Amino acid sequence: MYKKLIGQKINLRKVVPSDAESIYQNAKDKDICLTVPLPMPYTLKSAQDYIKICQKKWKNKEEAQFGIEDKDTGKIIGMIGLMNLDFKSKKAEVGYWLGKKYWGKGIAKEALKLILKFAFSNLKLNRIYAKVKSRNLPSSKLLEKCNFKLEGRLRKDGKFKGKWDDLLIFGILKDEF
Numbered sequence: 001m002y003k004k005l006i007g008q009k010i011n012l013r014k015v016v017p018s019d020a021e022s023i024y025q026n027a028k029d030k031d032i033c034l035t036v037p038l039p040m041p042y043t044l045k046s047a048q049d050y051i052k053i054c055q056k057k058w059k060n061k062e063e064a065q066f067g068i069e070d071k072d073t074g075k076i077i078g079m080i081g082l083m084n085l086d087f088k089s090k091k092a093e094v095g096y097w098l099g100k101k102y103w104g105k106g107i108a109k110e111a112l113k114l115i116l117k118f119a120f121s122n123l124k125l126n127r128i129y130a131k132v133k134s135r136n137l138p139s140s141k142l143l144e145k146c147n148f149k150l151e152g153r154l155r156k157d158g159k160f161k162g163k164w165d166d167l168l169i170f171g172i173l174k175d176e177f
C-alpha cells in the first residue's frame with residue numbers, strides 16, 4: 001500500500017535507519033514531546049526504536065507513518081501518519097509533528113493535504129479524524145484550514161502539565177476534501 005508522496009516544499013516517505021539522527025534532533029524539543037506525546041527525554045535510541053516500529057506497522061498494515069522530507073536537504077524534519085487503520089469501516093486517525101524551526105511555513109498544511117489524498121485515493125478510506133488537546137491552537141487551526149470539522153469535545157479527558165484538559169475530535173469525509 002506504500003507510495004512516496006511528492007509535494008512542493010516537502011515529500012512524504014518511509015523512514016529508514018539513517019533518518020534516526022534527524023528525527024532525534026527535531027523530536028527532542030519538549031514542546032513536541034509533550035504534545036504528541038513522545039518519550040521524554042527523547043534520545044537517539046528513541047528515534048531508532050521508533051523507525052523499527054514504523055517499519056513493522058507498515059508491514060502489518062496497522063499504520064502508515066511517513067517522514068516529512070525537506071526537499072532541499074533530503075532530511076526528515078517531522079512525521080505524519082495514519083493510525084488505527086480500519087479498512088472495514090474505511091477510516092483512520094491522523095497524527096503529526098514538525099521540528100520547531102520549521103513551524104509557520106505552511107509545511108504541515110502541505111503534508112496533511114498529501115496524506116489526505118493518499119488516504120482517500122490510494123487507500124480508499126472515507127473518514128479521517130484527529131484528536132487534539134483543546135489548548136493546542138496551532139493543530140486545531142491546521143485541521144480547520146484543511147476543511148476538517150469539529151465533531152465533539154471530550155470534557156476533562158486527561159491531565160496535561162497538572163491541569164485537566166478537554167480533547168477535541170475533528171473529522172473530514174472523502175467528499176469534503
Ligand SMILES: CC(C)(COP(=O)(O)OP(=O)(O)OC[C@H]1O[C@@H](n2cnc3c(N)ncnc32)[C@H](O)[C@@H]1OP(=O)(O)O)[C@@H](O)C(=O)NCCC(=O)NCCS
Pocket residue numbers: 031032035036096097098099102103104105106107108109110131132133136137138139141142143145
Ligand atoms: C501543529 C503543527 C504541526 C503545525 O505545523 P506548521 O507547519 O507550523 O503549520 P502550518 O504552517 O502548515 O499552518 C497551517 C495553518 O494553521 C494555522 N496555524 C499554524 N500555527 C498556528 C499558530 N501558532 N496559531 C494560530 N494558527 C496557526 C495557520 O493559520 C495556517 O493556516 P494558513 O496557512 O492559512 O495561514 C506544529 O505546530 C507542531 O508540530 N506542533 C507540535 C506537535 C503537535 O501539536 N502535533 C499535533 C498533535 S494533535
